[in-house]
Every structure is written in C-alpha cells, then in structure tokens.
Amino acid sequence: MALDITCFETLVPSRYITFTIPNPCRESSAHSLLRVAVLDSPHHLDGSSLVAAIVVPENREGDWIFCTESGHLQLLISNTPDVSRLILVGRDMFDECDGPLILHRGSTERKNPLEEIVGPLLLALSPKICFNDGIPEVPILKYEDGVIASLTLEKCTGVFVGEMLIEDVELENDDQKFEEREFRRRLRFKRMPNLVQTQVRIISKSDVQTDIGKARFSIDSQVLVHPYLPPMVASLRLVSLHIENRLCVRMRPKALCLGIGGGALVSFLNGQLGFDVLGVEIDEEVLRVAWQYFGLKKCSKMVHIISGDAIEIVKKLSDLSVKGNSVSSHCNATCNGYSFEDPFDVIMVDLDSGDVRNGSIAPPFxxxxxxxxxxxxxxLCPSGIVVVNVIPSSSSFYSMLISEFREVFCDLYEIDIGNNENFILIATVASVDDYNVNHGNSFMERLTSVIPCSYIDTIKKI
Structure with a gap:
C-alpha cells in the first residue's frame, strides 16, 4: 500500500509511522534502503510546534533505541521534550546474524553522509504549521551516549518486564588522567530501551588491547557506577550512629531492597558495608539474569531474595508486624528459613512505572x-529510613510524593543528583538530631571510603 505523503501535513498526537525508501547516498549500494520513522508527540501540538530529526548513528541501526516505537518515544519525551514531531532516518539493517553481535561506533571525525542529503525529505515530512513564516530549518540533533563498542550477550523475555538485552559495552574514558579502557555490563528493557536498568563495571582479564568480542571479563562489585546508586547509599549518613551502635553489639544492619534489577545495590550493601539484605524482584527471569551475568549471590546467610510484587510483599510484612508476629515468620515461609528477627534499618526503593508513554517515572503511582x-x-526500626529513587514526571508529581511521605514520616531529606532527572528522597522515622556530628565513627569511615563525599555532603533537609 502506497504511503500518502499528505498525512504528514497535520500533527496527530502519538501517531507513529515508519516506511522505507531507496537510499540516495552515493556511498550506499544500489539496493540499500533508508528506514524513516515519524512520531508526533502526545503533548506539544500547539502553534509553537517544532520539528527535529535524528540521523541514526552508523552501526547503531539495529539498536532498540532507534528501531522501536518505544525507543523513539523515549527519545522524544526524555531527550527532546520541546519537539512536536521527531523524525529518525537511518539505514534499514534488520537482518539477524549468526553468533554474537558486535557493534563498533562509526568514525566521529566525519559527518554522517546522510546528514548532507536528508534536508528535502525532512521538509516534506514537516507539518504545514511549520511553514507559516516561510521555509523552516529542521535541526538535526546528535545522539551521543559514549558507547564505542558493544557486544550482545543475550536477549531474553521476562513475564513482567518483557524483552531484555544483556550487553557488554566499552565507553569513552572522560578522565584524561587515566588511559584504562572503561567497560560496563548493562541490562536494558525493550519497553524503555534508552534507559539503562542496571550497569556494573567489568574488568578485562585479557590484554588491554583485546577487542570487546574476545576479552574475558570479571564483575567489579566494589564500586557503583549507576548514577543514582551512590547517592542512595550516601543517605546512610543519616543513620550512621544507629548502624554504628548495632555493629558495636555485633548486630548486622538490615536492609530491604525493593526492585533488584541486576543486583548491584544488593551486592554493594552486603559486600562493602556488611548489611544483611532482603531483595524483592517481581520477575524471575530478571533474577536469573542477575545471577548469571551480574554477580548477584543466590540466597545465603546474609543475602536473601524474594520473587514477588514489591508492594504486596511490603503489605504482607506490615500485616505480620501489626499482628505481633515477627518479620521472620514471613521470610521463613518464603525464603527457605532465612530469618529476619528485627525490623529493617533501611529500605531502598528502586521501582519504575514501566510505562514509556508517561516517560521515565519512579516510583510508580x-x-x-x-x-x-x-x-x-x-x-522499620525506630531509627530507620526509607530511601527512594525518584524520577518525577512533573513538579506536581514530586510535590505529591513529598506530601504523602510527610504525613507518615518525621523528617524528609533530598539529594539532587544533578542530572536533571533523578532525585533521592529520604524519609526518617525519627528526627535526626545528631546529623551534623555523624563523623568519627567507624561506619562513617567505611561509608566515606566507598562513596564520594560529594554526595554525602549534599544531603539537605526539605
């Protein structure tokens, strides 16, 4: 069925159209095609409409970010929020290859040849409203994420999260003082492919010059590289004296992690800070991936995992606590006898809505x-805290979340990560009177040795 070009003259909220055309680029083969995708925003459709384009980076045409509607929508909502129509143009490359897929970024020293020839196409795909003041100029935006090369380890599907991708990537090293190559292992979901769900640093066991497809890697669990995880852990400053007191009587601090992903936070709290950790993850396939690829320990004396809905688990634990039963009675029934005899000292919440059409939102409504x-x-124990990774959809969302927590908890604190995306919200059961004299105990020394002080020192009361 032929495409009616006139359909692009108007903006239709959330409309998504893809098609292919012959590739006019001189460097292309005679039979190659271009894939074009056009998405109208669900929001910005007024008289100030703006059209923008992205030319898909070379060798990234098969990435979910650029070849799926969810990836396109996330690019529009998260990366180009003021754009009414986003147009993606790239080579049509969807043939599956045998064996592992290794992608290397094209040269950044020369302009993508497509950028030189797509001008007329972009004008033809612009709505009429853009021509009210003459012929518009459609900006071509750059997509940069620092990925030099990537190796797909596995694609699989979870019952709750859908399709997943596990990949090793080499990133540009921004620190000119060090010549070491930077490698990460990442977990991404197809429903929100431009959002890295989990990433951990991996260390090459091979020669430093070995290609990513040939190197052997080990997991470095001693450092957190996901942007919002170090600030979440930095929140422990607020309960450092309480944790110190527990350690002095040889009692391990206890943490509940809601949302595990690859398990980086669970592993760090246990391995670097000595916590007993209970983790809750809704999708068993995600847990399998975490155990197989990200170094998450299976149930042991100090780490235990429950597969289930985080909100339902919290309510069940609460019901048991209110009835006078110990928390351990539920864990014994569910977790092969591993017992939590006391309430938790900290609850870490890393849950997202999973709905790309509303943008990246955490926690869910x-x-x-x-x-x-x-x-x-x-x-929670009388000195406990809840730590929440927040990605607000709007200022009203964040204000509402703060209001709801303020009704139940004593004091609220915040860490602004500085990426214009995440905030860490901390709610305390009791007032932290000794906030400014938390330095000097052994737990604080341990915390500052593994978490940058820049996060610890920026905790502010709200």
Missing amino acids: DFMEKSVISALRSI
Missing part, C-alpha cells in the same frame, strides 16, 4: 498510596 507508605513505616 501505586507506590504513592498512603497505605503503602504506612506499611513501609511499620516495618
């Missing part, structure tokens, strides 16, 4: 219910 927040409070 269900988490903001007062019954859930009250349940969190009921399973």
Whole structure:
C-alpha cells in the first residue's frame, strides 16, 4: 500500500509511522534502503510546534533505541521534550546474524553522509504549521551516549518486564588522567530501551588491547557506577550512629531492597558495608539474569531474595508486624528459613512505572498510596529510613510524593543528583538530631571510603 505523503501535513498526537525508501547516498549500494520513522508527540501540538530529526548513528541501526516505537518515544519525551514531531532516518539493517553481535561506533571525525542529503525529505515530512513564516530549518540533533563498542550477550523475555538485552559495552574514558579502557555490563528493557536498568563495571582479564568480542571479563562489585546508586547509599549518613551502635553489639544492619534489577545495590550493601539484605524482584527471569551475568549471590546467610510484587510483599510484612508476629515468620515461609528477627534499618526503593508513554517515572503511582507508605513505616526500626529513587514526571508529581511521605514520616531529606532527572528522597522515622556530628565513627569511615563525599555532603533537609 502506497504511503500518502499528505498525512504528514497535520500533527496527530502519538501517531507513529515508519516506511522505507531507496537510499540516495552515493556511498550506499544500489539496493540499500533508508528506514524513516515519524512520531508526533502526545503533548506539544500547539502553534509553537517544532520539528527535529535524528540521523541514526552508523552501526547503531539495529539498536532498540532507534528501531522501536518505544525507543523513539523515549527519545522524544526524555531527550527532546520541546519537539512536536521527531523524525529518525537511518539505514534499514534488520537482518539477524549468526553468533554474537558486535557493534563498533562509526568514525566521529566525519559527518554522517546522510546528514548532507536528508534536508528535502525532512521538509516534506514537516507539518504545514511549520511553514507559516516561510521555509523552516529542521535541526538535526546528535545522539551521543559514549558507547564505542558493544557486544550482545543475550536477549531474553521476562513475564513482567518483557524483552531484555544483556550487553557488554566499552565507553569513552572522560578522565584524561587515566588511559584504562572503561567497560560496563548493562541490562536494558525493550519497553524503555534508552534507559539503562542496571550497569556494573567489568574488568578485562585479557590484554588491554583485546577487542570487546574476545576479552574475558570479571564483575567489579566494589564500586557503583549507576548514577543514582551512590547517592542512595550516601543517605546512610543519616543513620550512621544507629548502624554504628548495632555493629558495636555485633548486630548486622538490615536492609530491604525493593526492585533488584541486576543486583548491584544488593551486592554493594552486603559486600562493602556488611548489611544483611532482603531483595524483592517481581520477575524471575530478571533474577536469573542477575545471577548469571551480574554477580548477584543466590540466597545465603546474609543475602536473601524474594520473587514477588514489591508492594504486596511490603503489605504482607506490615500485616505480620501489626499482628505481633515477627518479620521472620514471613521470610521463613518464603525464603527457605532465612530469618529476619528485627525490623529493617533501611529500605531502598528502586521501582519504575514501566510505562514509556508517561516517560521515565519512579516510583510508580501505586507506590504513592498512603497505605503503602504506612506499611513501609511499620516495618522499620525506630531509627530507620526509607530511601527512594525518584524520577518525577512533573513538579506536581514530586510535590505529591513529598506530601504523602510527610504525613507518615518525621523528617524528609533530598539529594539532587544533578542530572536533571533523578532525585533521592529520604524519609526518617525519627528526627535526626545528631546529623551534623555523624563523623568519627567507624561506619562513617567505611561509608566515606566507598562513596564520594560529594554526595554525602549534599544531603539537605526539605
């Protein structure tokens, strides 16, 4: 069926159209095609409409970021929020290859030849409203994520999260003082492919010049490289004296992690800070990936994992606590006898909405219910804290979340990560009177040795 070009004259909220055309680039083969994708924003469709384009980076045409509607939508909402129509143009490369897929970034020293010839195409795909003041100029935006090369390790599907991709990547080293190559192992979900769900540093066991497809790697669990995880751990400054007191009587601090992903936070709290950790993850396939690829320990004396819905687990633990039962009674029934005899000292929440059409939102709306927040409070010790990774969809979303927590908890604190995306919200059961005299104990010394002080020192009361 032939494409009616006139359909692009108007903006239609959330409309997504893809098609292929012959590649006019002189460097292309005679039979090669261009894939064109056009997406209209669900929001910015007024008289100030703006059209922008992205020429897909060379060798990245098969990446979910550029070849799926969810990836395109995430690029528009998260990366180009003021754009009414986003147009992607790239080579049509969807043939599956046998064996591992290794991608190397094209040269950054020369301009992508497509950028020189797509001008007329972009004008033809622009709505009429853009021509009210003459012929518009459609800007071609650059997509840069620092990936030099990537190796796909596995694609699989989870019941709850859908399709997943596990990959090793080599990143540009921004620190000119060091010549070491920077490698990461990453987990991405197809539903939000431009959002890295989990990443850990990996260390090459091979020669430093070995190609990513030939190198053998080991997991470096001693450092957190995901942007919002170090600030989450930095929040432990607020309970450092409480944790120090537990350690002095030979009692391990206890953490509940809601949302595990690859397990980097669980592994770090246990391995670097000596916590007993209970982790909750809804998708068993995600857990399998975490165990196989990201170094997450299976149930042991100090790390235990529950497969289930985080909100339901919290409510069950709360019900047992309110009835006078110990938290361990639920864990014994669910976790092969591993017992939590005391309430938690800290609860770390890393849950997202999973709905790309609303953008990246964390935590999900269900988490903001007062019954859930009250349940969190009921399973914390008198000096405990809740730490939440927040990606607000709007200022009103964040204000509402703060309001709901303020009704249940004593004090609220915040860490602004500085990436214009994440905030860490910290809620305390009791007032932290000794906030400014937390230095000097052994736990604080341990914390500052593994987490940058820049995060610890920027905790502010709100």
